[in-house]
Amino acid sequence: MTDTPTNGVRQVFQLKSASVSMTALALYYFENEEFEATLRDKINQAPGFFKDVPLIISLEKYEGLDSDLDFFSIIGTCRRHNIHIVGVRGGNEDQRRMARGASLALIPGTSARDKDHANDSTLDAPAPEPIAEFTSAPTVAVPAKIISRPVRSGQQVCAAEGDLVILASVQPGAEVMAAGNIHVYGPLRGRALAGVNGDEDARIFCQSLEAELVSIAGHYKISEDLQGSGWKSAVQLQLKDSLMVVTPLEKA
Amino acid sequence: MAKIIVVTSGKGGVGKTTTSASISTGIAKRGHKTVVIDFDVGLRNLDLIMNCERRVVFDFINVIQGEASLNQALIRDKRVNTLSILPASQTRGKEALTKEGVERVINELAQTFDYIICDSPAGIEHGAQMALYFADEAIVITNPEVSSVRDSDRILGILQSKSRRAEKGQDPVKEHLLVTRYNPVRVERGEMLSVTDIEEILAIPLMGVIPESQIVLNSSNQGIPVILETESDAGQAYDDAVARLLGEEREHRFMTAQRKGFISRIFKGD
Numbered sequence: 236m237t238d239t240p241t242n243g244v245r246q247v248f249q250l251k252s253a254s255v256s257m258t259a260l261a262l263y264y265f266e267n268e269e270f271e272a273t274l275r276d277k278i279n280q281a282p283g284f285f286k287d288v289p290l291i292i293s294l295e296k297y298e299g300l301d302s303d304l305d306f307f308s309i310i311g312t313c314r315r316h317n318i319h320i321v322g323v324r325g326g327n328e329d330q331r332r333m334a335r336g337a338s339l340a341l342i343p344g345t346s347a348r349d350k351d352h353a354n355d356s357t358l359d360a361p362a363p364e365p366i367a368e369f370t371s372a373p374t375v376a377v378p379a380k381i382i383s384r385p386v387r388s389g390q391q392v393c394a395a396e397g398d399l400v401i402l403a404s405v406q407p408g409a410e411v412m413a414a415g416n417i418h419v420y421g422p423l424r425g426r427a428l429a430g431v432n433g434d435e436d437a438r439i440f441c442q443s444l445e446a447e448l449v450s451i452a453g454h455y456k457i458s459e460d461l462q463g464s465g466w467k468s469a470v471q472l473q474l475k476d477s478l479m480v481v482t483p484l485e486k487a
Numbered sequence: 488m489a490k491i492i493v494v495t496s497g498k499g500g501v502g503k504t505t506t507s508a509s510i511s512t513g514i515a516k517r518g519h520k521t522v523v524i525d526f527d528v529g530l531r532n533l534d535l536i537m538n539c540e541r542r543v544v545f546d547f548i549n550v551i552q553g554e555a556s557l558n559q560a561l562i563r564d565k566r567v568n569t570l571s572i573l574p575a576s577q578t579r580g581k582e583a584l585t586k587e588g589v590e591r592v593i594n595e596l597a598q599t600f601d602y603i604i605c606d607s608p609a610g611i612e613h614g615a616q617m618a619l620y621f622a623d624e625a626i627v628i629t630n631p632e633v634s635s636v637r638d639s640d641r642i643l644g645i646l647q648s649k650s651r652r653a654e655k656g657q658d659p660v661k662e663h664l665l666v667t668r669y670n671p672v673r674v675e676r677g678e679m680l681s682v683t684d685i686e687e688i689l690a691i692p693l694m695g696v697i698p699e700s701q702i703v704l705n706s707s708n709q710g711i712p713v714i715l716e717t718e719s720d721a722g723q724a725y726d727d728a729v730a731r732l733l734g735e736e737r738e739h740r741f742m743t744a745q746r747k748g749f750i751s752r753i754f755k756g757d
Contacts, residue, residue: 403690
């Protein structure tokens with residue numbers, strides 16, 4: 236969706252619709268020191284992940300007192316850890332008024348698609364009741380990156396967020412990477428790394444498997460190990476119990 | 488508007504200079520004003536193959552650095568009068584090729600010439616990147632062997648990402664594949680990659696196949712561009728390639744092994 240420019244008038248800007256996937260912090264109660272300790276703990280588990288991310292505070296599960304809810308402290312604490320609170324979701328009228336007072340955006344509604352993923356983390360020690368948990372906000376599909384020319388030796392193509400679709404060949408010495416799936420509608424002769432952010436459900440599809448290396452969420456196989464099954468034929472690769480499985484595409 | 492064509496390969500010794508000499512001669516013979524620039528600073532060869540090494544006074548680097556005018560450095564070919572050669576310097580390093588300097592010289596040449604052929608040095612470093620930076624079209628020279636094909640693929644990637652057309656988001660550099668040193672007999676024996684294999688791997692249009700031939704070496708040593716050896720298969724193959732480069736349709740030749748006839752076998756005794 237784009238607003239139409241008026242003919243002949245030079246515009247300062249144009250409004251365009253954009254959708255981003257964001258992380259939500261579901262707050263249970265607020266106590267500044269505990270909050271900071273938990274936050275530091277979470278960041279230490281994945282230092283890169285939280286750097287300069289926008290975060291929204293979700294108040295649906297808030298059980299503390301309204302008077303405890305100090306948005307200025309939350310914003311300040313997060314800012315010290317390079318996290319930027321951009322808005323608030325849920326909460327009652329008073330809470331939302333306070334959020335507005337702290338210059339936070341009010342984000343409508345919640346979604347059943349929100350899933351808790353803090354608890355399934357194996358890194359979590361049997362911790363005392365968490366005061367905050369990270370849940371992912373409604374995810375909007377990130378458009379796939381589509382490449383229509385061959386990826387040549389020495390070139391690197393990366394889809395940092397979604398899927399990567401290549402309508403030509405991936406040549407020896409080339410490298411293609413994606414956070415999601417990788418589709419190659421030509422021979423895959425170089426390296427393909429799917430699920431680079433750790434998504435074990437990511438898959439690699441190709442018209443002809445001739446790769447130097449394939450990797451899904453860090454589990455990799457080199458050309459030597461691939462010779463047995465599906466070599467030079469159309470296959471998909473996926474992880475089953477952390478093992479890479481090659482399946483012919485026509486029988487998939 | 489002058490057309491700038493780079494002759495490149497990544498790998499060394501595959502026939503870039505031989506091809507630059509023949510292609511530029513071929514274009515000039517058809518009446519187009521053509522200049523061929525030797526970018527192989529420090530290892531100049533083009534003047535040898537064009538048989539003008541004794542006439543080099545000033546060179547490309549002298550012009551870039553303002554020590555000589557373009558007219559002083561350009562050498563008019565004695566066989567084809569629409570062809571000029573801008574030789575490389577033998578005493579400087581490749582870092583003397585600055586982007587601004589090369590651009591200035593090419594712009595000046597573009598005012599007089601219809602075709603500017605850039606003979607690239609081997610490799611993918613600065614010299615090769617300068618040779619291809621301003622190109623509108625690229626002739627990628629490949630020998631029928633795996634390492635040459637791999638290097639050609641690498642240089643195609645650089646053409647797509649580091650040329651002026653790529654940086655400015657213009658139409659991509661038009662790519663042509665020229666397979667040199669092709670020996671159909673050895674291809675049949677499985678000792679060389681076939682043209683079909685190379686085309687399949689590199690996925691760019693085929694401009695020509697130059698058969699492996701003793702003529703190429705002989706004419707290089709004598710300073711005659713192979714294309715002028717009109718009786719030879721290599722010379723004819725280059726002529727076909729030039730015709731295709733200029734937009735003519737010609738059937739590909741010299742790609743299959745010649746079967747020796749029954750009679751010639753009897754009379755030659757082999």
